[in-house]
Amino acid sequence: MNKIIKAHSSFLIMIDLQERLMPAIFNKNEIIKNSQCLLTSARELSVPLIVTEQYPKGIGSTIPELKNLIPQDTSIISKTTFSCCDAPEFGNAFLNLKFNGASIDTAILFGVESHICVLSTAMNLIEKYGLNVVIAADSCGSRTEKNHLLALEAARSIGCLVVPTETIIYQMLGEAGTPQFKALLPLFK
Numbered sequence: 001m002n003k004i005i006k007a008h009s010s011f012l013i014m015i016d017l018q019e020r021l022m023p024a025i026f027n028k029n030e031i032i033k034n035s036q037c038l039l040t041s042a043r044e045l046s047v048p049l050i051v052t053e054q055y056p057k058g059i060g061s062t063i064p065e066l067k068n069l070i071p072q073d074t075s076i077i078s079k080t081t082f083s084c085c086d087a088p089e090f091g092n093a094f095l096n097l098k099f100n101g102a103s104i105d106t107a108i109l110f111g112v113e114s115h116i117c118v119l120s121t122a123m124n125l126i127e128k129y130g131l132n133v134v135i136a137a138d139s140c141g142s143r144t145e146k147n148h149l150l151a152l153e154a155a156r157s158i159g160c161l162v163v164p165t166e167t168i169i170y171q172m173l174g175e176a177g178t179p180q181f182k183a184l185l186p187l188f189k
Contacts, residue, residue, distance in 0.1 A: 003106075005134055005161075005171040007045040011097050011104055012038060013084055014051045014070075015111025015118055019060030025112050025141045026148060032065050034139040034165040035110055037187045039069035041169045044180050048097045048104075051076045052084045054117065082117050085124035094129070106132040108168055110139035114151035122160050133160045136168055 017035060022028050042049050051070055053061060056078050061067065070076070075096070079087035097104055107125050109118055118140050125131045135155050142148040152162050166188060173181050 005106060005168055007047050007172040009104055010106040010108055011048040012042050012108045016052055016054040017063055017066055017111050018053055019063055021059050021112060022063055024143050026145045027141055031139055031141045035066055037165055038110055038139055041184055044183050045172055049074050050093050053078050055080050083120035083124045085121060085128055108134045110136040113142040114140045115142050115147040119151045119154055122155050134168060135160050135162045136165045137162050139165045
């Protein structure tokens with residue numbers, strides 16, 4: 001991917017940040033903090049969001065620290081597939097985003113686990129939908145740091161832009177001095 005991330009042509013996918021999975025994830029506190037920043041920014045900048053939960057009956061629902069930041073009209077997809085794209089409800093959620101707004105060409109991914117669901121989803125978004133894929137590296141994780149780092153390397157090799165959460169938010173903002181910039185600045189202090 002070789003373009004600046006724009007809020008008006010992007011959407012976020014929050015992948016499986018769930019109650020029974022997060023305690024086992026390496027660096028979970030940083031992932032939660034950065035995910036809160038992404039969700040807050042998405043709301044402020046009107047960036048659409050899709051949320052997935054892997055087998056919530058067994059793994060639980062989205063963690064409370066994030067659940068209250070999800071807008072009420074957000075699609076929350078229960079899945080058993082590893083790629084979000086293979087969940088039956090994903091296609092409809094994605095099509096609803098495309099038809100309700102501007103031309104969406106960029107998917108911003110964050111969640112767990114990097115080497116399983118995040119990477120599989122990135123691969124499918126490129127292959128099935130031809131999207132630009134951005135991975136918020138510090139808002140993703142795996143049970144081991146090694147698996148997380150290997151997944152980020154693999155994502156880069158297939159053309160994903162892998163950057164920090166702060167880079168994504170500042171690119172979506174585009175400039176300082178706006179009301180949105182002022183509203184989001186406290187996230188980074």
